[in-house]
Amino acid sequence: MNDAVRFSHQPSGGIAVKLENLLALAALVLAFAAALFALAPGPVYAAGVLELLPAFALLLDWAPGAAIAAGCLGLLALAVAARRRRWRAATGAVAACLLGGVVWLSVVDFKARAAANPLHxxxxxxxxxxxxxxxxxxxxxxxxxxxxxxxxxxxxxxxxxxxxxxxxxxxxxxxxxxxxxxxxxxxxxxxxxxxxxxxxxxxxxxxxxxxxxxxxxxxxxxxxxxxxxxxxxxxxxxxxxxxxxxxxxxxxxxxxxxxxxxxxxxxxxx
Missing domain, CATH: 3.30.310.80 (Kinase associated domain 1, KA1)
Incomplete structure (x- = not known):
């Protein structure tokens, strides 16, 4: 009976570990995407790949959106990992939250400076x-x-x-x-x-x-x-x-x- 109980709980633990890793990985992907959306507009505009307005849309809309999504997924992954004591996944979740936060704050600062300096x-x-x-x-x-x-x-x-x-x-x-x-x-x-x-x-x-x-x-x-x-x-x-x-x-x-x-x-x- 004890062996049966242990066997029945093992698959559930395996699914939990996979879920928190997937959440942390998804959060990291979104955080790196946010950083890319924030950094790429200048080079892609200068190279003639995008016009100015689409390039700024990447910076002002896509980057903060991806950063917020990364932060939300990162917090969810962190909660699951902490509950299950899966510290590797927790580390990835924290990294995603930090990177997403840096990108979001950078875009907020850019918008604030743009509003405060409306002249050219x-x-x-x-x-x-x-x-x-x-x-x-x-x-x-x-x-x-x-x-x-x-x-x-x-x-x-x-x-x-x-x-x-x-x-x-x-x-x-x-x-x-x-x-x-x-x-x-x-x-x-x-x-x-x-x-x-x-x-x-x-x-x-x-x-x-x-x-x-x-x-x-x-x-x-x-x-x-x-x-x-x-x-x-x-x-x-x-x-x-x-x-x-x-x-x-x-x-x-x-x-x-x-x-x-x-x-x-x-x-x-x-």
Whole structure:
């Protein structure tokens, strides 16, 4: 009788072990799929495999959906594994929950940064941003949403002043030739491709383009160097204004402002 009881319970235990392993495996597959959906949009768009909107759908819809599913399955697998004391399956379940959570939080952070940075045109001079001459300026649809995210729209000006109050022109001590050489050096280190350079000893203009690492977007930059005399300073300096504009899209998740800050920071630090 005892042998019969032990035999009758063994198949049930085997099914339980198989179930928790399958749940953990499914959770891990979903978690890795979520990570793939989050990372792949940039490369597949840059390679021309997907258009921009489908690529963003992978990031904004598919990735968090798969991450949530991975977390739910992972928790279920963890509960079953803990009850049966199957620690290998529990480890896989925890890994799936952690990876799914990282992906979900990353997408939430991306959406939050996109909402907080609805502009794609960032400059140090709101009243008279440096204008592109060698590079063809971006064109806008009349009344389009992207128009309100760029100069000279009043909404753009108001939003820019609110979210980027720290982005202002800098005055760098030194001659025009010294500051110009330093500007060229920084542009090279930041990966910019200089398209045009023109001017004289009093005013210089540099126009350049930059390619983003993830999606391969091309952004346009114009830097204007102008000789000025700071108040109370007997020696002349060079005022530097910069403008950074994305060629496509509405917002830039704050990347253009970060790049402007990085450029100005390097210029000011000498």
């Amino acid at each position: 045109d960032v400059t140090t001079d709101l009243d008279a941003p440096p204008l592109f001459q060698a590079i063809s300026p971006r064109s806008y649809r009349a009344g389009g949403e992207d128009t309100m995210a760029a100069y000279p729209d009043a909404t753009w000006r108001r939003t820019h002043a609110e979210i980027y109050p720290d982005i202002r022109p800098v005055i760098v001590s030194g001659s025009m030739s010294e500051v110009l050489a330093h500007t060229r050096s920084i542009a090279g280190r930041m990966g910019w491709t200089i398209v045009a350079e023109e001017g004289d000893a009093a005013l210089m203009r540099i126009e350049a383009s930059d390619e983003t690492a993830w999606f391969g977007f091309t952004d346009d930059i114009v830097v204007v160097l102008r000789i000025v005399v700071p108040p109370g300073d007997a020696e002349s300096g060079v005022r530097v204004d910069v403008r950074y504009v994305s060629r496509i899209g509405i917002g830039d998740v704050g990347k253009n402002a970060d790049r402007v800050r990085a450029f100005l920071g390097r210029l000011s630090s000498g």
